[in-house]
Amino acid sequence: MTASLTPPWRTRDDPRFRASPADGAGAADPLRQGGRAPPWEEDGGAARAARMADADRPPPLPTRSPVRALPAAAAADAADGSAGLPADADRPPPLPTRSPAPAGYRGDPRSTAAAAADAADGSAGLPADAADGSAGLLDDLRAIWRAGGWDGRLPPESTWLRVHGDRAFPGAEAWARMPTFGPADRLLDDPGITDIHLNGPGIETTIRRSGDAIEVGIGETWHPAWLDWLATQCVRRAGVDGAAGMPVEGTADATRPGRPPCRVRFVIVPPPLCPHGPAITMRVLRPGALTLETLTAREMLTPAAAELLACCVRAHLDVLLVGLPGVGKTTLAQALIGAVADQRLIVLEDVPELALPPARVVRMTTGPDAADLYHRLLRLALRMNPQRIVIGEVRGSEAYAALAAASNGFPVLTTVHGDHAMHGVQTLAVKAAQAQEARGGLETVYAMINARPSIVVGLAQRDGRRTVDEIIELQRQFGAQRPVGETLYARMDGTLRRLAYPSAAVRARLEAAGAWPTLEEDV
16 A cells, blocks of 8 residues: 555645744754655655755764674663663664564464464564664653653654654654554543544543533644644554545454453545545443443343343344444443454444454454445355344445345344434335335334344433443334334333343343343333
């Protein structure tokens, strides 16, 4: 993949790149004199050296550079904490020349034993030449973290100069191999933060915490150069392509050495679509962070309701999760998938978001705006002998393919936007009717929905908390009439209460699968 190091919405004449006396960089900063383009837009050091040839003084040269130590010397360095420090001044610091896929993401070419060794020493997800310390850039990054991390109020190279002196700021290709997102690193380390919003230059950075309905500011307005640096880092870490001036989305690995796994799902909207942009939205994904036990402890649902849903998933019933954005649909889907970790799953997503056990999972990613590909992949999934098909979110006519898979006996777990459970069912039917096979008729879609019983879960936010508001069973019936739901659970006076027991058809499936709930609640 060939990609420009310069974001397509930036030019060298953009006044936001020029240093100001208040940014703390100082007039003597050789990297910002004369309003030059940021260092991460340069191709290595050659382009920068050419542009600096007419300056009053030559660009500073590295005073020292790391070299590969002999085995004995390397052991001594590791013992006294000096591993990776510069040792001579006659050669530039070598940078990694390739970026293999992080372990567990987009396929891992290494053996399972090698991946386990990486996880043990905290180097999982890092390139091989960075993991053994030969590149030196990972040690440089660790030094910045030890010094308090990146300062978002100043341009990126200011923190680098404060920690590493006159050494040249690495380019975008080098940083793309490193697990850093600049000043967002410390926000990603906070397990309570679920969203990071950068709405444009000069606007305070805001976050949203788990269970909170309102975003809050962090008290900092990051330097405009950070938005372009972060946009480039997200795109390169995710390995996605984006047309100039067009939005781009994807998922990037953000796991730091020795820390729990972490990924970032991002959306970047550049100018001119966002005139004051770029605007960057980052959803923080922490695999395995929440289980059904955790959700019950947070009073998202009762233990009996959680057990019923887990048994329904194990009994191969279709499950539809309905709610508005941010109510926890993906969180609950992740927890329910944990109940069938021993089953073969085929997962389809437009953007990778769900964290799944790799042993029995086949993950397929379509990319945004790929309804036709969704149809093709769902048809292929039927021939791959799945025990369950998981669709990240139904947004369009691929809903018909999902219903067709369920009609053929393959249970489906998916999510859809809606105000309440039955509204989600109607939304699913309308989206399915848009498919060419449905020929615009809701009767065909209704007949597919009515062919077998299914479970619909409605989620909402109450007083800043994510809650399950209702659990409904769609009754099995013959014909093309509107689907009928029986409410099993409903939230009343702030408590999720059982209103009815599952139908005979659902009980028969639970008994056949040996997944009968043990927790009972009075109706």
